[in-house]
Amino acid sequence: MKRLRGNEDGIALLVTLLVLVLIVALANEIFRIGARAAQTGAYGRDSIECGLLAEAGTGAARIALRQDARENSYDTLDEFWSRPVPPIELGNGVINVTVEDEERKIDLNLLVMPNGIAPDEQRLAIFRRLLDILGIDGAVADAVVDWLDADDSPRVGGAETAYYQGLPYPYSAKNDLFDTVDELRLVKGVTGEVFEKLRPFVTVFSSAKVNINTAPKEVIMALSAGSIAGAGEIGPAEADQLIAYRRDHPFRSVSDIKNVSPFFADLYGKTLLQNYIDVRSTVFHVRSIGTVAGTARTVDAIGLRSGNEIQWRFWRLE
Ligand SMILES: [Ca+2]
Protein backbone atom coordinates (compact mmCIF):
# COMPACT_ATOMS: atom_id res chain seq x y z
CA MET A 1 0.00 0.00 0.00
CA LYS A 2 2.78 2.39 1.01
CA ARG A 3 4.77 1.48 -2.11
CA LEU A 4 1.81 2.17 -4.33
CA ARG A 5 1.38 5.62 -2.80
CA GLY A 6 5.04 6.39 -3.42
CA ASN A 7 4.61 5.29 -7.03
CA GLU A 8 1.60 7.51 -7.54
CA ASP A 9 3.51 10.47 -6.16
CA GLY A 10 6.35 9.66 -8.53
CA ILE A 11 4.00 9.60 -11.51
CA ALA A 12 2.44 12.89 -10.42
CA LEU A 13 5.89 14.45 -10.23
CA LEU A 14 6.73 13.22 -13.73
CA VAL A 15 3.51 14.58 -15.16
CA THR A 16 4.19 17.93 -13.53
CA LEU A 17 7.72 18.13 -14.85
CA LEU A 18 6.60 17.09 -18.30
CA VAL A 19 3.98 19.81 -18.42
CA LEU A 20 6.52 22.26 -17.06
CA VAL A 21 8.92 21.43 -19.87
CA LEU A 22 6.13 21.89 -22.42
CA ILE A 23 5.19 25.25 -20.95
CA VAL A 24 8.77 26.44 -21.04
CA ALA A 25 9.33 25.14 -24.58
CA LEU A 26 6.26 27.06 -25.71
CA ALA A 27 7.34 30.10 -23.73
CA ASN A 28 10.80 30.00 -25.32
CA GLU A 29 9.21 29.90 -28.74
CA ILE A 30 7.05 32.92 -28.01
CA PHE A 31 10.07 34.66 -26.57
CA ARG A 32 12.22 33.99 -29.65
CA ILE A 33 9.63 35.61 -31.90
CA GLY A 34 9.20 38.54 -29.53
CA ALA A 35 12.92 39.03 -28.93
CA ARG A 36 13.78 39.26 -32.59
CA ALA A 37 11.30 42.07 -33.05
CA ALA A 38 12.07 43.92 -29.85
CA GLN A 39 15.88 43.73 -29.84
CA THR A 40 15.76 44.14 -26.11
CA GLY A 41 19.38 43.15 -25.44
CA ALA A 42 20.74 40.54 -23.04
CA TYR A 43 19.24 41.95 -19.85
CA GLY A 44 15.79 42.34 -21.39
CA ARG A 45 15.98 38.85 -22.83
CA ASP A 46 16.98 37.33 -19.48
CA SER A 47 14.26 39.29 -17.75
CA ILE A 48 11.58 38.00 -20.14
CA GLU A 49 12.85 34.45 -19.77
CA CYS A 50 12.87 34.77 -15.96
CA GLY A 51 9.26 35.91 -16.03
CA LEU A 52 8.28 32.94 -18.18
CA LEU A 53 10.14 30.51 -15.93
CA ALA A 54 8.47 31.99 -12.85
CA GLU A 55 5.12 31.66 -14.57
CA ALA A 56 5.86 28.03 -15.48
CA GLY A 57 6.57 27.41 -11.78
CA THR A 58 3.09 28.55 -10.81
CA GLY A 59 1.72 26.27 -13.53
CA ALA A 60 3.50 23.35 -11.87
CA ALA A 61 2.12 24.35 -8.44
CA ARG A 62 -1.38 24.45 -9.91
CA ILE A 63 -0.98 20.95 -11.34
CA ALA A 64 0.32 19.66 -7.99
CA LEU A 65 -2.63 21.17 -6.10
CA ARG A 66 -5.16 19.74 -8.56
CA GLN A 67 -3.53 16.33 -8.39
CA ASP A 68 -3.60 16.44 -4.61
CA ALA A 69 -7.32 17.27 -4.57
CA ARG A 70 -7.95 14.09 -6.59
CA GLU A 71 -6.00 11.97 -4.11
CA ASN A 72 -7.51 12.95 -0.75
CA SER A 73 -9.60 15.48 1.10
CA TYR A 74 -7.09 16.55 3.73
CA ASP A 75 -3.91 18.59 3.43
CA THR A 76 -0.67 18.00 5.31
CA LEU A 77 2.93 19.19 5.27
CA ASP A 78 3.97 15.90 3.66
CA GLU A 79 2.10 16.07 0.39
CA PHE A 80 3.14 16.65 -3.18
CA TRP A 81 2.24 20.35 -3.12
CA SER A 82 3.72 21.11 0.31
CA ARG A 83 7.02 19.22 0.31
CA PRO A 84 10.05 21.41 -0.37
CA VAL A 85 10.87 21.21 -4.08
CA PRO A 86 14.54 21.31 -5.11
CA PRO A 87 15.36 24.02 -7.66
CA ILE A 88 14.18 22.95 -11.13
CA GLU A 89 16.78 23.53 -13.85
CA LEU A 90 15.37 24.32 -17.25
CA GLY A 91 17.38 25.55 -20.22
CA ASN A 92 19.58 28.41 -19.06
CA GLY A 93 17.47 29.01 -15.99
CA VAL A 94 16.35 27.74 -12.62
CA ILE A 95 12.87 27.77 -11.05
CA ASN A 96 12.31 27.84 -7.29
CA VAL A 97 8.71 27.23 -6.24
CA THR A 98 7.19 27.27 -2.76
CA VAL A 99 3.55 26.65 -1.90
CA GLU A 100 2.02 27.47 1.47
CA ASP A 101 -1.58 27.09 2.56
CA GLU A 102 -3.08 30.15 4.23
CA GLU A 103 -5.07 27.94 6.62
CA ARG A 104 -1.96 27.39 8.74
CA LYS A 105 -2.34 31.02 9.82
CA ILE A 106 -4.73 33.24 11.80
CA ASP A 107 -7.03 35.30 9.54
CA LEU A 108 -6.95 38.97 10.61
CA ASN A 109 -10.03 39.89 8.59
CA LEU A 110 -12.19 37.64 10.78
CA LEU A 111 -11.38 39.53 13.99
CA VAL A 112 -14.40 41.72 13.32
CA MET A 113 -17.88 40.32 12.64
CA PRO A 114 -19.15 40.57 9.05
CA ASN A 115 -21.27 43.59 10.02
CA GLY A 116 -18.02 45.50 10.59
CA ILE A 117 -19.15 46.70 14.00
CA ALA A 118 -18.42 44.21 16.77
CA PRO A 119 -15.25 42.18 17.25
CA ASP A 120 -15.47 38.40 17.11
CA GLU A 121 -14.50 37.86 20.76
CA GLN A 122 -13.47 34.22 20.37
CA ARG A 123 -11.19 34.93 17.40
CA LEU A 124 -9.88 38.04 19.12
CA ALA A 125 -8.91 35.93 22.15
CA ILE A 126 -7.04 33.55 19.83
CA PHE A 127 -5.18 36.46 18.20
CA ARG A 128 -4.33 37.96 21.61
CA ARG A 129 -2.86 34.66 22.70
CA LEU A 130 -0.81 34.49 19.49
CA LEU A 131 0.58 37.95 20.27
CA ASP A 132 1.38 36.82 23.79
CA ILE A 133 3.17 33.69 22.52
CA LEU A 134 5.22 35.84 20.13
CA GLY A 135 6.05 38.38 22.84
CA ILE A 136 4.10 41.20 21.15
CA ASP A 137 2.14 43.87 23.07
CA GLY A 138 -1.55 42.87 23.31
CA ALA A 139 -2.59 46.43 22.41
CA VAL A 140 -1.78 45.53 18.79
CA ALA A 141 -4.94 43.37 18.82
CA ASP A 142 -7.07 46.41 19.74
CA ALA A 143 -5.38 48.55 17.11
CA VAL A 144 -6.07 45.85 14.49
CA VAL A 145 -9.77 45.72 15.50
CA ASP A 146 -9.99 49.53 15.26
CA TRP A 147 -8.34 49.39 11.83
CA LEU A 148 -11.03 46.91 10.71
CA ASP A 149 -14.17 48.15 12.44
CA ALA A 150 -16.43 50.74 10.83
CA ASP A 151 -16.48 53.21 13.72
CA ASP A 152 -13.99 55.90 14.65
CA SER A 153 -13.99 55.45 18.42
CA PRO A 154 -10.73 53.90 19.62
CA ARG A 155 -10.65 50.87 21.92
CA VAL A 156 -8.44 50.97 25.00
CA GLY A 157 -4.94 50.50 23.56
CA GLY A 158 -6.27 50.85 20.01
CA ALA A 159 -6.16 53.71 17.50
CA GLU A 160 -8.47 55.37 14.98
CA THR A 161 -8.11 58.14 12.39
CA ALA A 162 -7.49 60.84 15.04
CA TYR A 163 -4.28 59.02 16.04
CA TYR A 164 -3.07 58.36 12.50
CA GLN A 165 -3.75 61.98 11.47
CA GLY A 166 -1.28 63.08 14.15
CA LEU A 167 1.62 61.15 12.56
CA PRO A 168 4.37 62.94 10.56
CA TYR A 169 2.87 61.45 7.36
CA PRO A 170 -0.83 61.39 8.26
CA TYR A 171 -3.39 58.90 6.95
CA SER A 172 -6.77 57.57 8.03
CA ALA A 173 -7.77 54.33 9.73
CA LYS A 174 -9.03 51.97 7.03
CA ASN A 175 -12.24 50.95 8.80
CA ASP A 176 -12.44 48.05 6.38
CA LEU A 177 -10.84 44.65 5.66
CA PHE A 178 -7.13 44.22 4.97
CA ASP A 179 -6.34 43.73 1.28
CA THR A 180 -2.80 42.51 1.98
CA VAL A 181 -0.79 41.42 5.03
CA ASP A 182 1.67 44.26 4.28
CA GLU A 183 -1.06 46.73 5.22
CA LEU A 184 -0.54 45.64 8.81
CA ARG A 185 2.55 47.89 8.82
CA LEU A 186 0.20 50.89 8.91
CA VAL A 187 -1.43 49.81 12.17
CA LYS A 188 -0.39 51.42 15.47
CA GLY A 189 2.17 49.35 17.36
CA VAL A 190 3.22 47.30 14.34
CA THR A 191 6.87 48.27 14.06
CA GLY A 192 9.15 46.65 11.50
CA GLU A 193 10.24 44.15 14.14
CA VAL A 194 6.66 43.31 15.18
CA PHE A 195 5.64 42.89 11.54
CA GLU A 196 8.46 40.42 10.84
CA LYS A 197 7.50 38.40 13.94
CA LEU A 198 3.81 38.30 13.01
CA ARG A 199 3.98 37.82 9.25
CA PRO A 200 4.50 34.03 9.19
CA PHE A 201 1.42 33.49 11.35
CA VAL A 202 -1.25 35.78 9.90
CA THR A 203 -3.26 35.96 6.70
CA VAL A 204 -6.00 38.18 5.26
CA PHE A 205 -7.57 35.53 3.00
CA SER A 206 -8.39 32.00 4.10
CA SER A 207 -11.23 29.51 4.46
CA ALA A 208 -11.74 30.87 8.03
CA LYS A 209 -10.55 27.70 9.73
CA VAL A 210 -7.05 26.73 10.84
CA ASN A 211 -5.76 23.50 9.31
CA ILE A 212 -4.44 21.39 12.21
CA ASN A 213 -2.36 19.34 9.76
CA THR A 214 -0.29 22.34 8.67
CA ALA A 215 -0.46 24.96 11.45
CA PRO A 216 2.81 25.76 13.23
CA LYS A 217 3.25 25.35 16.98
CA GLU A 218 2.49 29.01 17.77
CA VAL A 219 -0.89 28.89 15.99
CA ILE A 220 -1.84 25.56 17.55
CA MET A 221 -1.10 26.96 21.01
CA ALA A 222 -3.21 30.05 20.29
CA LEU A 223 -6.28 27.95 19.38
CA SER A 224 -7.22 27.11 22.97
CA ALA A 225 -7.63 30.78 23.91
CA GLY A 226 -11.00 32.00 25.09
CA SER A 227 -12.12 28.48 25.95
CA ILE A 228 -14.75 27.97 28.58
CA ALA A 229 -13.56 26.87 32.00
CA GLY A 230 -12.84 23.20 32.55
CA ALA A 231 -10.46 22.62 29.69
CA GLY A 232 -6.80 23.57 29.77
CA GLU A 233 -4.64 25.71 27.56
CA ILE A 234 -2.57 24.20 24.76
CA GLY A 235 0.96 24.70 26.05
CA PRO A 236 4.24 24.13 24.19
CA ALA A 237 4.37 20.47 25.30
CA GLU A 238 0.81 19.73 24.10
CA ALA A 239 1.45 21.50 20.77
CA ASP A 240 4.63 19.45 20.28
CA GLN A 241 2.67 16.30 21.03
CA LEU A 242 0.08 17.16 18.36
CA ILE A 243 2.81 17.92 15.81
CA ALA A 244 4.57 14.61 16.57
CA TYR A 245 1.26 12.74 16.30
CA ARG A 246 0.26 14.19 12.93
CA ARG A 247 3.58 13.18 11.32
CA ASP A 248 2.46 9.55 11.35
CA HIS A 249 -1.30 10.07 11.57
CA PRO A 250 -2.52 12.89 9.36
CA PHE A 251 -5.84 14.24 10.62
CA ARG A 252 -8.50 13.07 8.19
CA SER A 253 -11.35 14.61 10.12
CA VAL A 254 -11.52 17.31 12.78
CA SER A 255 -12.58 14.84 15.49
CA ASP A 256 -9.32 12.88 14.97
CA ILE A 257 -7.73 15.46 17.26
CA LYS A 258 -9.28 13.51 20.15
CA ASN A 259 -6.83 10.68 19.44
CA VAL A 260 -3.75 12.81 20.18
CA SER A 261 -4.23 12.58 23.97
CA PRO A 262 -6.91 12.70 26.68
CA PHE A 263 -6.07 16.42 26.99
CA PHE A 264 -7.10 17.08 23.38
CA ALA A 265 -10.16 14.82 23.72
CA ASP A 266 -11.21 16.97 26.68
CA LEU A 267 -10.54 20.21 24.81
CA TYR A 268 -12.51 18.95 21.81
CA GLY A 269 -15.44 17.85 23.96
CA LYS A 270 -15.70 20.88 26.22
CA THR A 271 -14.86 23.87 24.02
CA LEU A 272 -15.77 25.45 20.71
CA LEU A 273 -12.42 24.39 19.25
CA GLN A 274 -14.05 22.35 16.50
CA ASN A 275 -15.65 25.48 15.04
CA TYR A 276 -12.23 26.98 14.35
CA ILE A 277 -10.29 24.06 12.91
CA ASP A 278 -10.23 21.99 9.74
CA VAL A 279 -8.09 19.26 8.17
CA ARG A 280 -7.96 20.68 4.66
CA SER A 281 -6.86 23.89 3.03
CA THR A 282 -8.47 26.04 0.37
CA VAL A 283 -6.23 29.06 -0.18
CA PHE A 284 -2.64 28.63 -1.33
CA HIS A 285 0.16 31.16 -1.61
CA VAL A 286 2.48 30.30 -4.49
CA ARG A 287 5.84 31.99 -4.85
CA SER A 288 7.85 31.13 -7.92
CA ILE A 289 11.23 32.61 -8.75
CA GLY A 290 12.76 32.31 -12.22
CA THR A 291 16.51 32.95 -12.43
CA VAL A 292 18.63 33.28 -15.57
CA ALA A 293 22.27 34.41 -15.50
CA GLY A 294 21.95 36.40 -12.28
CA THR A 295 18.63 38.02 -13.22
CA ALA A 296 15.60 36.93 -11.17
CA ARG A 297 11.87 37.58 -11.36
CA THR A 298 9.19 36.41 -8.96
CA VAL A 299 5.54 35.55 -9.34
CA ASP A 300 3.57 36.00 -6.14
CA ALA A 301 0.14 34.41 -6.47
CA ILE A 302 -2.80 33.42 -4.29
CA GLY A 303 -4.87 30.51 -5.56
CA LEU A 304 -8.29 29.43 -4.34
CA ARG A 305 -8.90 25.71 -4.70
CA SER A 306 -12.45 24.55 -5.12
CA GLY A 307 -12.98 20.95 -6.10
CA ASN A 308 -10.21 20.18 -8.58
CA GLU A 309 -9.83 23.73 -9.82
CA ILE A 310 -7.43 26.48 -8.85
CA GLN A 311 -8.57 30.04 -9.46
CA TRP A 312 -5.95 32.76 -9.11
CA ARG A 313 -7.29 35.50 -6.87
CA PHE A 314 -4.10 37.52 -6.86
CA TRP A 315 -1.20 37.48 -9.29
CA ARG A 316 1.86 39.69 -9.44
CA LEU A 317 5.06 39.42 -11.47
CA GLU A 318 7.84 41.51 -10.03
CA1 LIG B 1 -4.27 16.90 0.27
Ligand SMILES: [Ca+2]
Ligand atom coordinates in the same frame (compact mmCIF):
# COMPACT_ATOMS: atom_id res chain seq x y z
CA1 LIG C 1 -12.37 51.78 13.16
